[in-house]
Amino acid sequence: MKASQEFTVAPGDLLPGRWFDGRSSQARPVLVGLQPTPRGPSLLLHPLAPPGEAPTVLRHAQVGWPETWSAQRPPPRVVVDLREHGSLEVDAVSEWQAALAAAGARPGLAQHMQTRWSVLLAVLLAAAIGLLLFYRYGTPWAATQLTRWVPMGWETAMADQGLQEMDDGLLKPSKLAPERQAQLRARFDALAQQIPPALHRYTHYAPQWTLEFRAGMGANAFALPGGRVVMTDGLVQAAARQGLGDEALVGVLAHEIGHVVHRHTTRMVVEQGVLQMGLGLALGDVSGILSTGSALLTGLHYRRSHEREADCFALGLMRHAALPTAPMGTLLLAIARDEDEDDKKQEKDGARSAPPGKHGSPEAAHPIWSLLSSHPDTVERASALQQGQAPHCPQ
């Protein structure tokens, strides 16, 4: 090698070091040289004893290059990982870093962020924007796509299990007269048959439409994946109390059909999985409060957007069936007013409910509280339904 020439020609490039070759804890004094190569600096070790021994050359990829942690404060010494050749200690850390830079070392992004505030701030900004975009648009989109691959069997199994759990707990058999049930069921079946192709979200998705009645959980209706919709006696009674026709209840059913057609429950399962894992990994090291808090808030945002989507579906379907949506809006407001007076009922996990504005009063809610709500603002929804169109719905 021309190592001896190097030694005489450019002595400034050589730094003293201690080489531990892994065979014992004893150090061999060496002089360390760095040479630029196209792939990055290579490392030369010139043993000082015994004299005349050939230098060892290690290619760039054969060395684990230590990261520079601080631009101002070098540590007392650095250790260079020589893999199977052992390790190398260098005391002249600043000189080592300068020599590395001179030999054309290209540090990675992490080290740039580590040593330069400007790079750190730029990545901070990019991360904030990226996080927002991903969780706002990316996750819902991915969940929508992934849901295509979820088989119908899983959805019906999930629905059976969910309804069974609710039947054991919150729900009781319906006390509604069988004739009334049959009447509403006929409207429901007619509605489900009328869904225009334009409103189908998943082309090959063919749910088994059934309407069931239960008592309990106040005035409520919810959709289970696979096509089962449950309506409570309380909802039918609330419509009767307000003197509203069946159009109000049909509107609610259209909203629930929207949840099924858009496969919201399945999408929510996927979204929750991405959220909990992604945010847990990203923010879990900062604090559990921060990561669960943001997962919770984002999850609620997804739920609100699902509700809006179902509302838009209901508007579209009712328009197609030439039915008014205004009675549904009136029913929504009436239930919200009733609920505000009564105790607020909790809604069961996994199932979703249409009409009630669960949280807060029917008056316009404060923006902070609307972040904590699973449903969009009731007044906004009701007025959109009463006008028969909403600004956020695709035309």
Place this chain on the structure above:
Amino acid sequence: MDQRNSSSSTPANAPSFASTMIDAHPLAFTGSGGEYFRVWIVNVLLSIVTLGLYTPWARRRTAQYFYGHTQVAGSPLEFTAPQGKMVKGFVLLVLITLAYNIAANTGQDLAVALFLLAGAVLAPFIWASAMRFRLSATRWRGLRLQFAATWREVYAASWPVFALALVWFGVFLGLQVVTPEAVLNEETGRKMPQITATMVALVALGLVLSVLCFIRLEFNYSSLLVLRSRLGQEPGRWKPVYLDFVRIWGATALVFLLSVVALSALIGLVVGSGWMSLGRSPQLGMWLFVLIALAFVGGLLALFLASAPARAYREARMFQLLWDNIGVSQVARFKCDLGTGGYVWLRIRNLLLTLLTLGLYRPFARVSEYRMKTESVTLHVKGGVDQVAGTLVRQQDGGLGDALADAAGLDLIG
């Protein structure tokens, strides 16, 4: 002793530890909280940008920062785990977690049960493979540490787990024998089971035995880890006995009880005075609702806070016990002068500051705790640090075990 390097300057026929030159080398940590904050924030940001996929790189950077700034007898430690293996382990972990979540969310109970059973059976294997990976990734003066326990030894050391199962099997069997006939309650018309003193005593005995089993498990694993670790050709030395561990756990329980009493007294004082002022407030109903919600969150937080001194106390005492009583064959001994009170106070202060800053103080807390522990240890070496002969140790497989152990909370940086 016969394995000493012949080029060592120490007399090779030294008769005993005490009679040769012994050098004391206090361990030093040369990192700083501000610097580690940079390391940490870079990791957090890159983890966010990559949706968490940066985790294995982040773990390696963290380990390299702490290892590289820990000076043992003037030479820094090195963390040399190959990045590729850490990434592979992490990806496998993510896939397993995903599969488990899908199984759990879609109600496939058999698959979930199989997952849990496999996890329980493989736990000792996973622990040992993580230790293998981590120790062989640790290098000092060019020598790799090595965890040389066989799988048989690892499973033999896990006997308290099986003893635990036996204890509860016995308790339930015993309960069936001593339970008296249920008598009919006249008022409710239901059969009410009776609880006798013998039954309570039996369950209490079961609980005490379970705690003893847990402590035994911790003791077995710690001693196995030290005794089967090697630096070059020198095996680890281990002096603590089981009773030392039991004593520390007993004292920890006492500290926990004391902090619960102190915290409840404090909460009682605050809530009591708050209640008085609420009594005069006209909007009692709404406040009551807020109060109940607060009480639930506060209860969890209180339990976390009340256990903090006990957790810190246990950690400090355990650290002292271990680092005062282990060594490397006849070559080296460790001595530790960690102050228990000082460490507990530091941990409480760090916990409060971390809560107040929503986690941003965490890197500073971590550095200050690591520094206090590291710098309390002194290494006493007989006959110079350059005498240990190396063996051919390859970096071990076990990236998955390492990632799993990390996910289970067994941190790389202790």
